[in-house]
Amino acid sequence: MSLLVAKFGGTSLATSERVINVASRLVAYHEQGWDVVAVVSAMGKSTDDLLRLAKSVNQRPPARELDMLLATGEQVSMSILAMAIEALGVGAVSMTGAQVGIVTTNIHNKAKISEIKAERVFRALEQHKIVIVAGFQGVTREGDITTLGRGGSDTTAVALAAGLDAEVCEIYTDVDGVYTADPRLVPRARKLDEISYDEMLELAASGAGVLQMRSVEFARNHGVVIHCRSAFTNSTGTLVKEANTMEQAIVSGIAFDQSEAKVTLRNVPDHVGLAAEIFGNIAKAHINIDMIVQNISEHGYTDISFTSPINELERLRPVLDEAIKRLGVREYLVDESIAKVSLVGAGMKTNPGVAAKMFKVLAKNGVNIGMISTSAIRVSVVIEGEKTELAAQSLHTAFGLDSSDVFQETQLSGEELAAKAAKGR
């Protein structure tokens, strides 16, 4: 019999009604003859509630205890989902990460899966039960509960799909698939029927938020087909899988990211190893940076620019202050009003000229380019934030991505529809 792993995010499980909907969907699969394993996140915003509770007694909660606390969120949703399935007359059994045998490293709050011993899952499936597994959590060899960090539930699902040799790993979210661009910004965006792992990774890294990079990477490494779809409709979503080598789109999608700032270090003494020291210190502080650009040196000084997440600036400033004091950098400027626009497409590899065309389109529309970075299947540029929409739409049209349909209010995500419905009451 074929096995299916289906992962449901917190939004899909936020209320009793939604839990019952998810239960019905799983029961339908079960009745079609599938072996069904569901992976769940914590209901709604309950993880945030638990974090708030932790902070109310300890501003810096110890990592082990935080994992102990946060793991309860998934334990609640999995048992509630199992109950909802049983109410529909089908046997269900929920399992914590420890019960499944999801063994992880002992780095609390961001553990990595080292092994999945799925005997219990197989035994339950043999008894024709639907198995519900807590996402996001595992257990160390010493028996301590761990969590996998951001995107952890997706990773649990993909890892289980790999470990159980599932036909497909369905990831249910509040949007109905991967789009050529965010439809809220580009109304003519098209849903993609499929996309390659590499393209998905580049899109995710460039700001498209549908799937977590870590789970896509895991899926690529283990050949797991991901079906990214909406928990609120029955329509087919987007398959993320091995690239179809016959025919590859030059540009599959456009991603935007307004969460980064541009930082410019002015008058950096042009000594060998000095940039390395500055970036070394930034790395030591675990601050992500991207798109480093260095100007040509003049009179023994140079300017260095890079981008960094706005929410890491607070930690970045002391590192840069020290660089000013100790290394003779004159000053640094921070521009938070930028946006990064990226074109992603596996076909770029064999079609030169994408970057040139991109620059031409942007120039024609009066969009200045601040910084550029590229990979084999991606071109990213930094532009003024207020021109994001203009840049996105003109590039979308120029690279032939426009749909004949225009995204309308009725195509809101499940979350938005639910919010709307709640207001209407």
Added chain:
Amino acid sequence: MSLLVAKFGGTSLATSERVINVASRLVAYHEQGWDVVAVVSAMGKSTDDLLRLAKSVNQRPPARELDMLLATGEQVSMSILAMAIEALGVGAVSMTGAQVGIVTTNIHNKAKISEIKAERVFRALEQHKIVIVAGFQGVTREGDITTLGRGGSDTTAVALAAGLDAEVCEIYTDVDGVYTADPRLVPRARKLDEISYDEMLELAASGAGVLQMRSVEFARNHGVVIHCRSAFTNSTGTLVKEANTMEQAIVSGIAFDQSEAKVTLRNVPDHVGLAAEIFGNIAKAHINIDMIVQNISEHGYTDISFTSPINELERLRPVLDEAIKRLGVREYLVDESIAKVSLVGAGMKTNPGVAAKMFKVLAKNGVNIGMISTSAIRVSVVIEGEKTELAAQSLHTAFGLDSSDVFQETQLSGEELAAKAAKGR
């Protein structure tokens, strides 16, 4: 070094402030040189919230999944308490029932502890950590999470105290000990400095709600000294321990119970085995009954009365309806306006005449007695519910239990004080 087990109920952990108070108390013990193990219930009313959530997806939640769900309540409070202790600079480690090694039978929702493997607790204590254990829960040999049912956290605490050979098992509640009577009904009630296991069991069985019978029984069987005290003050509470054989109070306490109804079966055919059949059917339906009284038979018929918890009447009625139809009982009457008043004291064994004195006192105060039952150290009578206060106070005075202090509003329980404070805001 001496080891102390301290159990905190949900009320003592209902808010962050209270959790921090509990943490301070444990840290103070730790600094005095005690090895400290705390056992916690779920915070405030969170177990009720979880039950409501379960019912919203399944009116009869499967027992295994209900345990999985309810166990999260204690997991939240234990990790929050551990965080609060760490915030005070002392190492703490929380453990689920499974992690401690509290092995139970596999009867979900009311499992019994079959073994405690406390190696992990000892290891943590050797590292000078305060150990926080989830009350109310355990794990089957197959690795499934179980809960111990009503009063389960007290049982966990006493069982751990026995297993770890603790000096004392402190049970913190919202009242400051065991009283000669409920001070809200009998303002001159006195707090007892100590009480024997047997007396405590009889008081608990007769309606005094401070400690759960099951944990007292466990304590008696394993010789664990319980110190029942308030989480909201530092005053000494009541020690529950082996009876002091030198000097035993004739009456240690008076308990009241208004939660039962009196049921009378009228005109029961006086055949051998008929009463046995009726009570057999009641027992099969898992309905508790007490104080059975049978009148003298007349013309081949008799009346039988007994008491039963009001909240079990709904399940009792069909059993009695069947008795009417099938066994020729004429009818049954239910009186929910009764109260049971019990005198408990180990000294009764060697002091005859307690019952006689009790009846005389009640008669003098115009209180009619409906039913009587006794044990070696208890006399219980059923009276009209509205005379409970009068009966209680006059018995309390007559048996020399009155305190010179009168219970005042300032002696409210922590819960009541908190409610008052909340209103005052």
